[in-house]
Amino acid sequence: MSTWQPTPALKAARLARGAGQHILLVAAEPILTELLSTTLELAGYRISLTPSGTDALAQVVSRRIDLVVYDTDIPDQADFGRDRRPELPYRPPVLLLTECDSLPRLVPELGLGKRDYVTKPFRVAEVLARIQVLLRDTRPGPSRSDPMHYGDLVLDDTVCRVRRGARPLDLTPAEYRLLRHLLVNAHRVLSKEQIGRYVWGDHRCDNAIEQLVSRLRRKVDRETPVLIHTRRGFGYWLGRADSAN
Template sequence: MYGDASEQTSWPSGKPSLARGAGQHVLVLAGEPDIAELLATTLELAGYRITLTGAAVEALVHLDALRFDLLVVDADLPDLAGLGAAGRPVIAHRPPVLYLTAYDSLDRLLPELGLGEKDYVAKPFRVAEVLTRMLLLLRAADPGRRPDRRPDRAPGYGDLVLDDTLCRARRGARNLDLTPAEYRLLRHLLVNAHRVLSKEQISRYVWGDFRGDNAIEQLVSRLRRKVDRDAPVLIHTRRGFGYWLGRADAAG
């Protein structure tokens, strides 16, 4: 079975911490919901910026429009094999790619993507190995990059800003006194501004597993009392779907 997201946050006493990113932008191509959710949650917690897609054609569009530092591909995605050269976007920047595959070699993997450095992790995979191989590919692709460098811009929205170095948040001039769970929730909402996140997505990001018994509602309610004391209101409910962050008048 695949390692869960909580595996990457810490080890039991005596074990080393897992490899972490430094704000690199990673495109994750995975069609199976469990794998996609595990990768997106784990890699965000490990310090990466994530764009997630479940279709190879859509991934090529993203690659044509944006510059990514790394591509993580579930090689068992059905439409990989049917992706031909005709009509696909031209990829100007070719990031390294990490394949997640049940095969023992890369011979059967799609060659048409024509990406740069390649590596693979055999499925079922462990989160620790995925993170380590990602870091090795990134270092090989950009040997001059300092491994501890962080993105220039902290996560934020308007006057709501996080400081990941000190794990603090403020809105305008007012510091927010957040618990660790509230901080993780706010960060997840900020990184996914104007995107509705389900209760399960939030729960797995905040705690590493799914929690019922109104745990998410209570957590969101506590965070709202701290964040939305000032106008405009930024945390919203999409009934039956989940929660999202942003100005309501900018959502349309």
């Protein structure tokens, strides 16, 4: 049985948009993860993914996270006890995705920051609106303006500029969005359908995506190592070939 009610991603994204805040999505269900990660990226957020509550706590401790979206049905939910509450310099707000009959146990043991919840099945527009409210009173963190990078490839969202080593890359808006999507999902193969939804907000023919990837490669991969790769029959990924699993 599905735990969410799909709403067109672009329509939802127009209702409440982010400004590059870093959201950690903690969910194990593949369909739910795909729906929310795509929608949140379209809405202007930076996304990290994990299906594990234990890993989520480790990420919150080790890096700046502006907000956590947390599905209370993850398998290791029971691992959270009050004795495992992390010591954090910053406690991000948490949006809980929970079944209606689970409201009495909204994981107070997490010990993070301000909390809100939406009950499943939920509307994507409601999730975006609750996220915006939770973030409204949080001050900008330093990581929000930190450039993203992979090796000598650096993408700076604050000025929408990219460089490879000392060489600036002159990218079109579509090329920039594609590179950003690949960079955020480094070492993860993205299908043509995923790329089309993120770059243009709708489905595009395979030829249009192939041409876009080809143009981006010519700009990014003048130097070695080559960073943009094709997984034939599956899609494209960014990273060093010798680092692939």
